[in-house]
Amino acid sequence: METLNGAAVEYTSDGEISEQMSGTVTHSLRKLGKRKVNILIMGRGSSGKTSMRSIIFDNYEPIDTRRLCATNEIETTHFPFLGHMLFNIKDCGGQDTFFNDYLSHKRRHLFHNIDVFVYLFEAKNGDEEFAKDLKQFQSLLSAICKGSPLVNVFCLIHKMDLVKPDQREKLFKDRENELINISKPAKISCYMTSIWDESLYGVWSSIVYRLMSNVHKLENTLKLFAEEMECDEVILFERATLLVVAKYVRVPPSDEKRPQRVSKTIKNFKAKLDRNKISHDLFEIKLSSNRIDFVQHQKLKSTFFKIITRQLSTTKNKWLTQSDVWMRKSATILEIS
Amino acid sequence: MSFNRVEEESFSTTFDIGSLPKHYEFNEFISDEDVESDRDDLPRLVLMGLRGSGKTSIQKVVFQKMSPNETLFIGSNNSMLKDVVNNSAFVNFQICDFPGHFDFTDSEYDVQSILQGCQSLVFVIDAQDAIASALNRLHSVVTKAYKINKNIKFEVFIHKVDGLTEDTKMETQREIHQRANDDLVDSGDEQKIYISFHLTSIYDHSIFEAFSRVVQKMIPHYATLENFLNIIIQTSGIEKAFLYDVKTKIYVATDSSPVDIQSYELCCDMIDVVIDLSNIYGMGQNPGLTNDPAFDDQSSSLIKLNNGTILYLREVCSFLALVCILREDNFEKQRIIDYNFVILRKGIHKLFELKDKEKESIESRNPPSFK
Secondary structure, three states: OOOOOOOOOOEOOOOOEOHHHHHHHHHHHHHHOOEEEEEEEEEOOOOOHHHHHHHHHOOOOHHHHHHOOOOOOEEEEEEEEOOOEEEEEEEEOOOHHHHHHHHOOOHHHHOOOOOEEEEEEEOOOOHHHHHHHHHHHHHHHHHHHHHOOOOEEEEEEEOHHHOOHHHHHHHHHHHHHHHHHHHOOOOEEEEEOOOOOOHHHHHHHHHHHHHOOOHHHHHHHHHHHHHHHOEEEEEEEEOOOOOEEEEEEOOOOOOOOHHHHHHHHHHHHHHHHHHOOOOEEEEEEEOOOEEEEEEEOOOOOOEEEEEEEEOOOOOHHHHHHHHHHHHHHHHHHHHHO | OOOOOOHHHOOOOOOOOOOOOOOOOOOOOOOOHHHHHHOOOOOEEEEEEOOOOOHHHHHHHHHOOOOHHHHHHOOOOOOOEEEEEEOOOOOEEEEEEOOOOOOOOOOOOOHHHHHHOEEEEEEEEEOOOOHHHHHHHHHHHHHHHHHHOOOOEEEEEEEOHHHOOHHHHHHHHHHHHHHHHHHHHHHOOOOOOOEEEEEOOOOOOHHHHHHHHHHHHHOOOHHHHHHHHHHHHHHHOOOEEEEEEOOOOEEEEEOOOOOOHHHHHHHHHHHHHHHHHHHHHHHHHOOOOOOOOOOOOOOEEEEEEOOOEEEEEEEEEOOEEEEEEEEOHHHHHHHHHHHHHHHHHHHHHHHHHHHHHHHHHHHOOOOOOOO
16 A cells, blocks of 8 residues: 555646645545555657557557547546556656656656556657657656656557567567666566557556555465366456456466457457447356356456366366355455455 | 557458458459369359449458458459358358449450359449449349349348448438339339348448348258257247358358347357457467367357346357357256257258258269169
8 A cells, every 4th residue: 555645646637736636536545445556658649658548448449549639738547446446547648848848847746656657669660769769768767766666667669560570579679678778777577569469458467467466365366276176277357457467377378478368359349248238247168178267256346257177177066156255265355455 | 479460461361350261362363264163063142333332342351351441452353253152061152253344245254154153143332422323233234134044132232331320321221222123113124023132331240141141042941940940949948049150250040030130249249259269279279270260069158148148159060150149047948958959950960961962963963773
């Protein structure tokens, strides 16, 4: 709960400071035992910040992001996550004038108590543009590290789909090295992303993973459950965003992007169901070798459980009761976190 | 890292939907006589329409899994495209996509012989553009085709209706229907030629729905299949059953109760998600065999929705799946449903054998010899 002390400051889109309002939000959160997580998304103009946010948190399809227009100053959205966290996402407009503003007028408030800082670089930018980006990133990073020393920094080399497939790996390595070099001593994580594939889910899942204080406890229970039920893979998803909260894999798969791909597929399906105002409670697929189940907890509506089992090892009734017991257990863990 | 969409490869051959386009003869004009004669025994479906009405887009979206947004990049084609759809025993036919400017007198195309083996002629009308000239064209195509082959079924797709409002859609359909029939009355063919009309758009499921109806008319055993499904829904307490071709999401048969487009879409979505997930998890067993579908005859899936409905999917045989919609209360008898399903599957397999036998007997045209 380290983020709760200290005044969190919010900007409305007009640029006004609504300190008092934000104070009440924080206060009521504290009463509920909730934790406010400040996420700052930055990057140059039209690098895809709002598109990314809309896809992950607002169920946009990639193609729909064409309709989005440029963000003016800072757009703040709140998103309750897993019942005990409230994401406070600040999506900052990327035009140069805004940047100067952030670093001068708003410096004092904006960079305080940031838990996650996401910066987007456009992959197709040439070295010259990238150098400009780097400069901006560097000044932002130093400001943020001063204001919030515990920040997690994520750099996304975005719009990777515009780079030829054979050059992607090399470009990413180059950029990553450069970024790590200039941001020392702060630690950063780099990812290559695109809105057209599942990579964004991977990035945001690792962001969530960093934010969970007791994720190891959760993973231990997952492991116990998996062994009891002879599952090969148990993944816990958040319900609305379908980000991976925790997972246990007994046999490491050949394709490590598997959870992300599942996230994306199920999210698409969920979006389609949402259009008809329905949702699925239980979902199982039997293949000749595997069995995939998605179960949703009746009371704790914020999580999904996906369980891959070898077939025939357990009867369904036992499976259902066991999973129910386990879900209740993990729900308590989530609540006390 | 694999990306589904790459700007430089807008026509890339990788599709993220699990099913695989089988014949990848993209824009390839098959002039080879041998190949053609090989496929002559297949029923034929002809696509016609004015230039830019969306014929090729329809074909690409329905049969080659192109994403609708990518069809913007398809240029107009000047030669006839032929493609063979051969997914399951019931869905196999040849598609001929005529260019928009084509003329019956044109010697470049062997119209006579193409229409001779044609079972279904789909005429595409752009609902937003040049309806009058499309109707003139339709009339001349229909009357000429009828002279060549009297068994052709005529279907009109009133296409690109996504740009119209709900009211104008109905009005357009009524108007086109009226005027097409008036034209037939004028030429005195109204007793002989029957045209069916469908409102379609590639941006939603309507094009798949319309194609389903076209394909169903081409299936000789459709009545039997429908009867099968009628029996299974009665005996198992199912509300609606579809027999899907999972590759194209065309339903080859359904029971005789009316089709509600929403439930059809729901089933399509289910097939999509099941195939995607099977591809994610099923591929591990056969690495390297990318053509090997993860979806096999052991596959089944169950989705419980929060409105008390259950979607139940069972694979019948390769690329054919039964999708049922039923109330949650009726699913208590799952064992009965499963048992009934096994019987249904046997029945359908028998139907296949029958079909194969028919084919053989046609091929070996030797009269039976009596002693």
